[in-house]
Structures are given as C-alpha cells and as structure tokens.
Amino acid sequence: MQTNRRDLLARSGALATAALAGCLDDGGTPTTSDAGGSDTPTVTGTETQSDPSTIDEERLAELAAGNAAFALDLHAHLAGQERGNLFISPYSISAALAMTYAGARGETREQMGATLKYTLGGEVHSGFGDLRAALAARETTVDPRSDETVDAFQLDIANALWGREDYAFAEGYLDFLDTHYDAGLRRADFAGDPDGERERINEWVAEATEGRIDELLPGGSIATQTVLVLTNAIYFMASWYQQFDPADTEDDTFTALDGTDSTVPFMHQHLRTNYAAVDGAEAIELPYVGQDVSMVFLLPDEGEFAAFEQTLDADRLFGIFAELSDAAGDLAVPKFAFETEVQLRDALAALGMPLPFRSDADFGGMVENGDGPFIDDVYHDAFLTIDEDGTEAAAATAVVMDESAPPEWGELRLDRPFLFCIRDRPTDALLFLGRVIDAGGAQETQ
Incomplete structure (x- = not known):
C-alpha cells in the first residue's frame, strides 16, 4: 500500500x-x-x-x-x-x-x-x-x-x-x-x-x-x-502542485499549545502561492496537482490560538479564503x-x-x-x-x-371483569371467546 x-x-x-x-x-x-x-x-x-x-x-x-x-x-x-x-x-x-x-x-x-x-x-x-x-x-x-x-x-x-x-x-x-x-x-x-x-x-x-x-x-x-x-x-x-525537496527537510522545534517544545522534521520551500495576513492570523494555500483542490493552513497570532479557534465560523473562514492572493516567501511545515x-x-x-x-x-x-x-x-x-x-x-x-423500544403501559391489572378470546392471527378467526366476571368463582377445584 x-x-x-x-x-x-x-x-x-x-x-x-x-x-x-x-x-x-x-x-x-x-x-x-x-x-x-x-x-x-x-x-x-x-x-x-x-x-x-x-x-x-x-x-x-x-x-x-x-x-x-x-x-x-x-x-x-x-x-x-x-x-x-x-x-x-x-x-x-x-x-x-x-x-x-x-x-x-x-x-x-x-x-x-x-x-x-x-x-x-x-x-x-x-x-x-x-x-x-x-x-x-x-x-x-x-x-x-x-x-x-x-x-x-x-x-x-x-x-x-x-x-x-x-x-x-x-x-x-x-x-x-x-x-x-x-x-x-x-x-x-x-x-x-x-x-x-x-x-x-x-x-x-x-x-x-x-x-x-x-x-x-x-x-x-x-x-x-x-x-x-x-x-x-x-x-x-x-x-x-509544488513539492518539497526531502533534502531540505530538517529537524526544528515545535512549541505545543501547553508551551512544551518538541523536535520534529520540518519541510522547507521558497514558493509563490496564495497568502493572506488577516486580523489575528496568517493563511497560506498549497494547491495539489490540477490546482482545483488545495490545503489551507491557518496560523493564529502567537498566544491567540484558542481565541481564534473558538471564534472561527464559516463567514470568517470564507472571508479568509477571499483574502488569499498571489505572494512569495519561505515556508516551513512540520511533517x-x-x-x-x-x-x-x-x-x-x-x-x-x-x-x-x-x-x-x-x-x-x-x-x-x-x-x-x-x-x-x-x-x-x-x-x-x-x-x-x-x-x-x-x-x-x-x-x-x-430498534425502538415498544411503548410501556405501566402496569395492567386484570382485577375486574374482562373479556378474552383465542384467535387465529393470520385470519383473525375467533376460535374461542369468553369473559370472566368473577375470578374467585373460576378457580379450578380438584
């Protein structure tokens, strides 16, 4: 693979x-x-x-x-x-x-x-x-x-x-x-x-x-x-669309959100592509071959990541897309x-x-x-x-x-007169029909 x-x-x-x-x-x-x-x-x-x-x-x-x-x-x-x-x-x-x-x-x-x-x-x-x-x-x-x-x-x-x-x-x-x-x-x-x-x-x-x-x-x-x-x-x-040269990849420091540092490989390239400096962040677009599909990186100002992330909505994101325009510079991206x-x-x-x-x-x-x-x-x-x-x-x-659980009726007590029947379900034919109006008198005696 x-x-x-x-x-x-x-x-x-x-x-x-x-x-x-x-x-x-x-x-x-x-x-x-x-x-x-x-x-x-x-x-x-x-x-x-x-x-x-x-x-x-x-x-x-x-x-x-x-x-x-x-x-x-x-x-x-x-x-x-x-x-x-x-x-x-x-x-x-x-x-x-x-x-x-x-x-x-x-x-x-x-x-x-x-x-x-x-x-x-x-x-x-x-x-x-x-x-x-x-x-x-x-x-x-x-x-x-x-x-x-x-x-x-x-x-x-x-x-x-x-x-x-x-x-x-x-x-x-x-x-x-x-x-x-x-x-x-x-x-x-x-x-x-x-x-x-x-x-x-x-x-x-x-x-x-x-x-x-x-x-x-x-x-x-x-x-x-x-x-x-x-x-x-x-x-x-x-x-x-513009690939990085592996020979230019080198280790550098990445500072995590909690302030801790780690050493990771960074890819480097001087390139011309779409870039924008907007309120609270910088954005850069890296197109793929064909240029119709791309990856956009958003880098909030230092110390402002959480605030920028939590307030980013679709209107603001699409506004950043609209601000992207042709520019050139050096880019370092961690693998x-x-x-x-x-x-x-x-x-x-x-x-x-x-x-x-x-x-x-x-x-x-x-x-x-x-x-x-x-x-x-x-x-x-x-x-x-x-x-x-x-x-x-x-x-x-x-x-x-x-599967949805069947509805519950709480408790049903047949403690007063009732009717009953025995039916053939496919045809609804009544095979037996009866009633109980005195359960005390309907107790089988041996």
Missing part, C-alpha cells in the same frame, strides 16, 4: 513539475490548468448527477456553506473537550447523516436539519449529488507534456446500508438512497451474529479507505437490537501523521439534535409502518499524513440505529 502511494505521488509529482515548467506566465505566476476532463469511475456518484453540466451551482454553494458552518461548530465542540490533535471529515459525517435524515420526520427531522445546517431541506440530497459530480470532474487534469487527460489525484467515495434481515424497511426509502447516494442495502444478521456483522462492516470500510481505517466500529458497538447501520467512506491522495477516533452522540446532541438519539425519535420514513428506529451512536474515524510528496487522508462514518 505504501508502495502504491509512493508510485501515485511520484507520477503526479512529475506532472506537477511539467505543469510548473509549462504553465507559468512571464511573471512566474502559476496559472490554473484545464481540469475539465470526464467523470472517472473512482468517485461514487448518482446516475442523475453524474454529468457536471447538470450541477446547480447555487445549490452547491449553499450546501458547502452549511457544511462548513456545521464543521466548525462540531470542531469547536470537540476541541473544547481538551482533546489534542484533531482531524475530522465534515463531508463524511454530513453524508452519512444525510442518508439518515432522509428517513426522519417531524421534530426529529427539524433538529437534524438545524444542527447539520441542511438549509436546503429535501434538496440537500441533490446537493450531495452535485458535489460528487463536481469532485469527479476535478479528479483529472491535462498533462502539459502530452495534452492528455490524466489523474490529478485519487478520490474514492462509497456509501452502504446494512439492514437487519427481518426488518421491514420502506422500499421508497431504500430506492431514494440508492438513487441519490448509490447506497445499496446489504442484509445483516445483527440478531444472530452482531459481532460478526461488525467485523464485516469494518472490512468494507478498510477496503474503501485503502486500509487506513481498519476498525471504525469498536467491540460492542453492534448489538442484537441493531437494525440499521449507514456508512460513508472517503479516501484522498494527492501530490503538492505529521495522526488519526482521530470519536463517537459523536454526545456532541451532536449538545449541538442541537438530542431527539434522534432517543427511543421516541421519528424515523418513520425508513419503515413501512411505525416510527422506525433511533440512532444509538455515530462513529467517526479520520486519518491524515502529510510529507514532502503530498497528502493522504481517509475517513469513515457509521450511523448505528437500534
């Missing part, structure tokens, strides 16, 4: 070198290469949204703004729990929960929509289709050496449903998710072999993420009352790789959607009759590594849903 990663990054690195040589204007400013190309099969998209020409740009922009707002709300909540390094995929979390949202009704739906910033309402599903089509179109670029369309980066997105064998899911709901998310239903023996099905789902996730996420669902996360698991997996690998595993039940409930996690949640759109299941927990795992060649990232999300 590591060899495959290096091979891909080496190929795209050679492409980046050629692009830099052939796509610089007289002033040396990189120009955006043609990223049109055709859809590639590695991105899972909807058949109805596979053509980039059908994309609704306004809908896509609103989806992106809402997802960014939710992402920063969730990041702030998780960061406030005294976590260390943190990495999540807002796309993966939102996509998995959007599939769940499609079956929500009433107040359950309202809480999810408000918390997840689904301002598009029912059109959020078409919005995700727009986004997948847009990403697919940008997965290829034109090699300036040959004018041929080649891979710019690797991006794999997959969705799947895992439903209990005997559970009566609504066909309309399953068809809807198949159309909009390409999420086919796989029947699972949760009642008979919950841990075996957990391992089966983990194997699917591992395959979808090139082995980077190998145990999304921990032991005990699937139980006999589990009826549905909705999963999303995303894998990304790309080379920097790093880490993984974040988190259960999101408490965070999502605190952010405004507690009802979906209660047994009285209304996911009636998922089933033929009744209120449907409820969310037991949302599991998320994300991995990231950055080095001189580029970036490898993977994430997966699983929404585990349990």
Whole structure:
C-alpha cells in the first residue's frame, strides 16, 4: 500500500513539475490548468448527477456553506473537550447523516436539519449529488507534456446500508438512497451474529479507505437490537502542485499549545502561492496537482490560538479564503501523521439534535409502518499524513440505529371483569371467546 502511494505521488509529482515548467506566465505566476476532463469511475456518484453540466451551482454553494458552518461548530465542540490533535471529515459525517435524515420526520427531522445546517431541506440530497459530480470532474487534469487527460489525484467515495434481515424497511426509502447516494442495502444478521456483522462492516470500510481505517466500529458497538447501520467512506491522495525537496527537510522545534517544545522534521520551500495576513492570523494555500483542490493552513497570532479557534465560523473562514492572493516567501511545515477516533452522540446532541438519539425519535420514513428506529451512536474515524510528496487522508462514518423500544403501559391489572378470546392471527378467526366476571368463582377445584 505504501508502495502504491509512493508510485501515485511520484507520477503526479512529475506532472506537477511539467505543469510548473509549462504553465507559468512571464511573471512566474502559476496559472490554473484545464481540469475539465470526464467523470472517472473512482468517485461514487448518482446516475442523475453524474454529468457536471447538470450541477446547480447555487445549490452547491449553499450546501458547502452549511457544511462548513456545521464543521466548525462540531470542531469547536470537540476541541473544547481538551482533546489534542484533531482531524475530522465534515463531508463524511454530513453524508452519512444525510442518508439518515432522509428517513426522519417531524421534530426529529427539524433538529437534524438545524444542527447539520441542511438549509436546503429535501434538496440537500441533490446537493450531495452535485458535489460528487463536481469532485469527479476535478479528479483529472491535462498533462502539459502530452495534452492528455490524466489523474490529478485519487478520490474514492462509497456509501452502504446494512439492514437487519427481518426488518421491514420502506422500499421508497431504500430506492431514494440508492438513487441519490448509490447506497445499496446489504442484509445483516445483527440478531444472530452482531459481532460478526461488525467485523464485516469494518472490512468494507478498510477496503474503501485503502486500509487506513481498519476498525471504525469498536467491540460492542453492534448489538442484537441493531437494525440499521449507514456508512460513508472517503479516501484522498494527492501530490503538492509544488513539492518539497526531502533534502531540505530538517529537524526544528515545535512549541505545543501547553508551551512544551518538541523536535520534529520540518519541510522547507521558497514558493509563490496564495497568502493572506488577516486580523489575528496568517493563511497560506498549497494547491495539489490540477490546482482545483488545495490545503489551507491557518496560523493564529502567537498566544491567540484558542481565541481564534473558538471564534472561527464559516463567514470568517470564507472571508479568509477571499483574502488569499498571489505572494512569495519561505515556508516551513512540520511533517505529521495522526488519526482521530470519536463517537459523536454526545456532541451532536449538545449541538442541537438530542431527539434522534432517543427511543421516541421519528424515523418513520425508513419503515413501512411505525416510527422506525433511533440512532444509538455515530462513529467517526479520520486519518491524515502529510510529507514532502503530498497528502493522504481517509475517513469513515457509521450511523448505528437500534430498534425502538415498544411503548410501556405501566402496569395492567386484570382485577375486574374482562373479556378474552383465542384467535387465529393470520385470519383473525375467533376460535374461542369468553369473559370472566368473577375470578374467585373460576378457580379450578380438584
């Protein structure tokens, strides 16, 4: 797997070198290469949204703004729990929960929509289709050496449903998710072999993420009352448009948030790229091959990290993006790789959607009759590594849903006259019918 990663990054690195040589204007400013190309099969998209020409740009922009707002709300909540390094995929979390949202009704739906910033309402599903089509179109670029369309980066997105064998899911709901998310239903023996099905789902996730996420669902996360698991997996690998020379990498000091120092390898490069000095921070953008996808680093002023992080919202972030402009300078970036595993039940409930996690949640759109299941927990795992060649990232999300407990009537005491019958349930034929008006007189005597 590591060899495959290096091979891909080496190929795209050679492409980046050629692009830099052939796509610089007289002033040396990189120009955006043609990223049109055709859809590639590695991105899972909807058949109805596979053509980039059908994309609704306004809908896509609103989806992106809402997802960014939710992402920063969730990041702030998780960061406030005294976590260390943190990495999540807002796309993966939102996509998995959007599939769940499609079956929500009433107040359950309202809480999810408000918390997840689904301002598009029912059109959020078409919005995700727009986004997948847009990403697919940008997965290829034109090699300036040959004018041929080649891979710019690797991006794999997959969705799947895992439903209990005997559970009566609504066909309309399953068809809807198949159309909009390409999420086919796989029947699972949760009642008979919950841990075996957990391992089966983990194997699917591992395959979808090139082995980077190998145990999304921990032991005990699937139980006999589990009826549905909705999963999303995303894998990304790309080379920097302007790669770092490993010969320039050298150890230096990194000062942690608590003031402690550690020695880590820093990559160095003098480059021309987009940069901004804004109120409270500096920002720099490092594009990947093809230049349509990039990583943006935000460096808050010294001593101001916590204040900047907790006040960063979508409007401010997009404002920083707008301030980025062409500049040149020296850059030093630490190499790093880490993984974040988190259960999101408490965070999502605190952010405004507690009802979906209660047994009285209304996911009636998922089933033929009744209120449907409820969310037991949302599991998320994300991995990231950055080095001189580029970036490898993977994430997966699983929404585990349990069967709602039947309503309780308290205590029923047959301590006064009552009727009773014996019936054939399939036909409702009454085989016996009777009443008891005096239980004392109905005691068998030997």
